[in-house]
Amino acid sequence: MRHLRLFVCAVPLVLFSVGCDEKLSDLTGPTPDLQPTMSSITAQIFTNADSSGRRACSGCHTDVGRTPAAGLNLKDAATAYAALVGRPSARKAGATFVVPGDADGSYLVQKLEGRTDIVGVRMPLGGPYLTDGQMLVVRRWIQSGAKND
Numbered sequence: 001m002r003h004l005r006l007f008v009c010a011v012p013l014v015l016f017s018v019g020c021d022e023k024l025s026d027l028t029g030p031t032p033d034l035q036p037t038m039s040s041i042t043a044q045i046f047t048n049a050d051s052s053g054r055r056a057c058s059g060c061h062t063d064v065g066r067t068p069a070a071g072l073n074l075k076d077a078a079t080a081y082a083a084l085v086g087r088p089s090a091r092k093a094g095a096t097f098v099v100p101g102d103a104d105g106s107y108l109v110q111k112l113e114g115r116t117d118i119v120g121v122r123m124p125l126g127g128p129y130l131t132d133g134q135m136l137v138v139r140r141w142i143q144s145g146a147k148n149d
């Protein structure tokens with residue numbers, strides 16, 4: 001009986017998580033190796049363009065050779081983490097860029113999805129924007145605690 005119960009519970013769990021991961025890597029299209037970690041998101045999104053024509057955030061959000069757009073510096077993982085996690089928007093009162101465990105409540109997500117109540121415009125400025133799969137990964141990183149990993 002005990003074995004049967006374990007089997008019934010564990011099999012759907014395993015199938016479900018494998019199913020999710022396969023779907024995730026399919027969906028992340030122009031960045032197939034994108035992982036829900038700070039270092040991966042920085043390397044593949046913040047500091048790199050991709051084949052969809054999306055520009056690197058650090059083209060504008062850097063202090064290398066310019067003043068960072070909106071004062072937001074995303075030039076490397078350590079700088080981006082310090083600028084984003086638990087940090088307030090300079091332009092929208094009361095908004096926090098990344099609220100660990102709350103992707104919907106994170107202003108970074110709202111700016112990347114172009115929600116109607118943001119101040120300014122959808123990011124990256126002028127598009128192309130992140131794909132649904134790329135957004136899933138960013139959301140998963142925040143939902144699982146926005147670790148500095």
Ligand code: HEC
Nearest residue numbers: 055056057060069070089090091092111120121123124125
């Ligand atoms: C071509 C330049 C450019 C690119 C590329 C760009 N941004 Fe921006 N970003 C801006 C400017 C200018 C602003 C200020 C105006 C606004 O908020 O719409 C801004 C504002 C922001 C804000 C809000 C800052 C605040 O204090 O409220 C966030 C968050 C942001 N950008 C994230 C990103 C991310 C993440 C990327 C890459 C996926 C990106 N941006 C790409 C120019 C850019």
